[in-house]
Amino acid sequence: MSDVLEKLWQLQQLDSEIDLLQKKEKEIPQKIEGLQMTKAEANKRLDNEKKKLLELKKIAKEQEIDLKACEDKLNQYSVQLYSAKTNEQYKAFLNEIETQKKLKAEIEDKILATLESMENAEKEIRHLENELMELEKLTESKIASLKKEAEEVKRVREEKEKARASFTSQIEPDLLAIYERIRKKKGGIAVAEVSDERCSACLNPIPPQTVLEISRRQKLYYCDYCGRILYRKTRNQS
DSSP states (O other): OHHHHHHHHHHHHHHHHHHHHHHHHHHHHHHHHHHHHHHHHHHHHHHHHHHHHHHHHHHHHHHHHHHHHHHHHHHHHHHHHTTOOSHHHHHHHHHHHHHHHHHHHHHHHHHHHHHHHHHHHHHHHHHHHHHHHHHHHHHHHHHHHHHHHHHHHHHHHHHHHHHHHHHHTTSOHHHHHHHHHHHHHTTTOOEEEEETTEETTTOOBOOHHHHHHHHHTSSOOBOTTTOOEEEOOOTTTO
16 A cells, blocks of 8 residues: 555655646746737827827818918908008908917917927827837747647646656556546645645644654555545654
8 A cells, every 4th residue: 555655645646736837828828918918009009109190180271271360361451451441441441350370379389389298299109119129029929839838738748748747657547547536536646745634735733643644555545634645754754
């Protein structure tokens, strides 16, 4: 039984290593996806800023048209002012001229604000383009590194799985079935080490007499709380 328990413990260590490698294999594509999403978001910010600039240019053109129309009216009323035949007409033209002057000043203020916004947008676009360029280089490098890591993790995992297949052939089918059943129910941990008179998996206490009996390895002992197979190193292993 001592040899059997030792093999189950070694199998548990091997399975834990395989589980960890499988977890890494799942995480790597997620990391790559995260990097690609970050780059996509940077591209989106740049596209939005470019759309903003195009919209500002469109507004600027409309404002220039409005300014031209206002100046034309101002010139028109200025000419009509001198052809006024009555005092009422003269005052009316003066009022229109004053209205168009105020409107012109408002439009010019809007144009200045739009030009300033355009300048800021152009600066932001240059900044985002440089940022994106650096991000693309960094992302490409990280993805290449992650793909290389994925290949290595897969290679090691396949080697350990081959070793596991060879190792499990040395364990009696009934015991292996018990091990696999517990492992499936207990999140991958079927064999737990006894440490400081506690089960290392669930941390519940184990009576001293039971710890002593576990050390003798005359049969399999199970944790009364979590049901895992209990293992304790011998003095030669300590």
